[in-house]
Amino acid sequence: MSGDLAERQAALVAALVAGGPVPAGFDPAALAAAGAALLRKRAGEVARHWPLLAAGLGPQWSATFAAWAAGRPTGGSLRDGWDLARDLRDRGTLPPLGAEELAGREASHRYDGHTPPRPRRLPALGRTGGAVAVQVAGRVRLLRPARH
């Protein structure tokens, strides 16, 4: 066993976080356990950045996050939570607390889903699931709560 360490490290990361095949010679059960541990750790970090989203999902948070994140490498906790919240919104399963948090984020930052979010310089509204948030000069206020 030899060769290019860079390629072999990339293959290992792909197996752990991007749904890639288990590289030759590794213990599949141990890698699966490591991949699951990575998802749990990531779920905790995203919950810290998106506390209302996580609270809104309650006991379903870990499983919901893991199902969404499996095979998807992280874009950082802020973007992971944002992408998940939009995904749940589009599927109609975003809880009201998560909708309010997402509305606030959409009002404060411009996020194209591909590059890091950037603060909006002009006043803006964010609307999600009935929730309306307004941002003026970087300060965000919830104007209307989400539909319960």
Place this chain on the structure above:
Amino acid sequence: MTGPHGVGIGWRPEIAGFVADLPGLRFVEVVAEGVAAAGPLPAGLAALRERGVTVVPHGVRLSLGGAEPVDPARVAHLGAVAQRVGAPLVSEHIAFVRAGGVEAGHLLPVPRSREAVDVVCANVARAQAALPVPIALEPIAALFDWPDDELDEADFLTEILDRTGAFLLLDVANVYANARNRGADPVALLDRLPLERVSYVHVAGGAEHGGYYHDTHADPVPPAVLDLLRELCARHRPPALLLERDGHYPPAPALRAELDALAAASGFPVVT
């Protein structure tokens, strides 16, 4: 400038109030990537500095074991944080955290091969050349091994420490986790490491999930880890011990009891 001494705790924003109220505390560690290189320090951290508490920046994203050269900007940030907090040393892991442009999100093991030793040593040398203070290297807990290990853990670590001149940040919870998950004896590893090179020691809790012991930093410190700490101190007491807690923070009395247990196991003064 004094190195870390006695019983310390990992400073985290969530427990900043608890840490601020520890009367005997002389040492904390802070996650380097969580501190800005410029602007005011987090309030709790600034107050600890004013009290003369030693603050050691702990890097988690340098990826010293990555096949690519370590990113100079990340090293510069670690060095800048060290200067901001007046640190006597910094620490990082013998691990990689990204490859092929993809972030793993956690510390991954490198093969215990001569090729990987060369890669780690080259990256440590690059970091040392740019850092204002010495670096201590921490061996990680890993649930799996590479199929092409040529060295055992003790020879792998000793070779890296000898070639880089770095200090050792020994995590007894990692030693325990690795041994338990492989059916090995954790004390046997202690007997083969250069314990005189240890600058400080990590202690943390974990839990079993799915047949593996996970070093979670979010569960209580198991008695077996404290036993291993006592074995370590009986051989060569390290200058300092640090409790790491990164989530599911318990009520203050439980956290104080863990700090007291570290003091009792090592003979260092209680800090609570």
